[in-house]
Amino acid sequence: MKSCLKYFIPFLTLLVLAWPQTALAQFKEEAFSQQYNDERDSTMRDSTDAMWTWKEFMGGVRHKSTERIGVLFAGSTLFVGTGQMYNRDYWKLPIIYGGITAGVAGGVYFNRQYQKSGVEKDKNMRNLSIGLAALSYWGSLFDEVANYDKGVKSQAGKATLYAALLPGLGQAYNHEYWKIPIYYGCLLGSTHYYLVNNKNYQRYRRIYNEASLNENYDGPVSAETALFYRNIYRRYRDYSILAIGISYLLQIIDANVFAYMGDFDLDDNLSMQIQPAVIAPGDCYASIGSSAPAGYGISIGLRF
Numbered sequence: 106m107k108s109c110l111k112y113f114i115p116f117l118t119l120l121v122l123a124w125p126q127t128a129l130a131q132f133k134e135e136a137f138s139q140q141y142n143d144e145r146d147s148t149m150r151d152s153t154d155a156m157w158t159w160k161e162f163m164g165g166v167r168h169k170s171t172e173r174i175g176v177l178f179a180g181s182t183l184f185v186g187t188g189q190m191y192n193r194d195y196w197k198l199p200i201i202y203g204g205i206t207a208g209v210a211g212g213v214y215f216n217r218q219y220q221k222s223g224v225e226k227d228k229n230m231r232n233l234s235i236g237l238a239a240l241s242y243w244g245s246l247f248d249e250v251a252n253y254d255k256g257v258k259s260q261a262g263k264a265t266l267y268a269a270l271l272p273g274l275g276q277a278y279n280h281e282y283w284k285i286p287i288y289y290g291c292l293l294g295s296t297h298y299y300l301v302n303n304k305n306y307q308r309y310r311r312i313y314n315e316a317s318l319n320e321n322y323d324g325p326v327s328a329e330t331a332l333f334y335r336n337i338y339r340r341y342r343d344y345s346i347l348a349i350g351i352s353y354l355l356q357i358i359d360a361n362v363f364a365y366m367g368d369f370d371l372d373d374n375l376s377m378q379i380q381p382a383v384i385a386p387g388d389c390y391a392s393i394g395s396s397a398p399a400g401y402g403i404s405i406g407l408r409f
Contacts, residue, residue: 166190174253174262181249185242188249201245208238246270264364268357275360279367284359291352299345306338378406 162180165172166187181188185205189197211234219227250266259279268275272292273285309331316328382404 162187168193174250174260174266177253178246178250178266181246185245188245188253192249192252194248194252197245197248201241204241204244205238208234208236208241210234212238243270259364259367261361261364264360265357268360272353272356275356275364279360279363281363284356288352288356288359291355292349295345295348295352299342299349302338302342302345306335306342309335309338378404380404380406 157176157179161170161172161176164170165177166180168191172191177188177191186198186201189195189201212231215227215231215234218224219231246266247270250263250270253263254260264275264278267278273288276282276284276288309326312324312326313328313331313335316322316324316326316331322328380403382402
């Protein structure tokens with residue numbers, strides 16, 4: 106034990122004395138004042154900037170600066186029509202606003218009529234009016250994405266928003282059509298099981314409520330059995346909803362990732378480059394006057 110302490114104590118002392126200098130090198134002010142932005146980027150954005158700013162959004166709408174498609178889309182979800190303003194498609198604004206206004210006004214009117222009369226026709230007209238408003242709103246978002254920066258191909262932002270607006274469209278944008286049946290199979294299959302499980306859940310819930318509240322109930326299914334199946338089908342219904350959400354998110358992620366990878370060089374040719382290299386000490390960029398000598402070696406680069 107004493108022999109271990111004889112070597113451990115000097116080592117610990119050396120470590121304590123060396124720590125302040127190492128820590129100072131790591132937290133020099135110069136280390137945090139370096140600029141890593143691309144000199145060609147006039148906006149001077151980096152990874153620490155906000156994902157959405159009012160200044161960038163309005164600057165793009167007023168055509169004073171370029172605007173990222175994500176910022177434009179997020180702002181257009183609240184301020185309908187600003188995407189068409191950015192794309193200079195002003196003639197589309199009356200169509201969009203007219204469709205939304207007519208749909209909302211018709212929905213309110215026919216809903217009041219249905220509440221008074223209970224006529225099925227008024228109910229159908231109310232639903233059609235609401236559908237018109239929703240379709241006009243969705244169409245405005247889809248139109249702005251489709252007409253954003255048409256001259257640039259393989260945009261990851263476009264692929265992501267296409268997939269969010271219409272499942273499978275992001276894969277079509279990436280020319281990966283074979284994936285569309287897979288995702289639609291997952292979505293439609295999950296939706297089918299949701300409808301089946303929800304129907305059975307509603308059925309056994311109704312039976313359980315009737316058996317529990319009615320003392321004269323003499324149906325073929327007991328309250329205990331109805332309670333058991335009600336909980337089972339409710340769990341299966343929730344799993345189906347989760348499967349729908351996962352399938353929807355997966356196709357969005359897939360569209361985004363493979364749009365980014367669209368420009369990767371997949372050539373089978375491999376190359377290797379060997380050259381001398383100077384290896385700088387670890388703290389030379391964070392401190393001034395580093396005493397650690399530089400190292401020399403060989404750099405091997407593989408290109409594939």
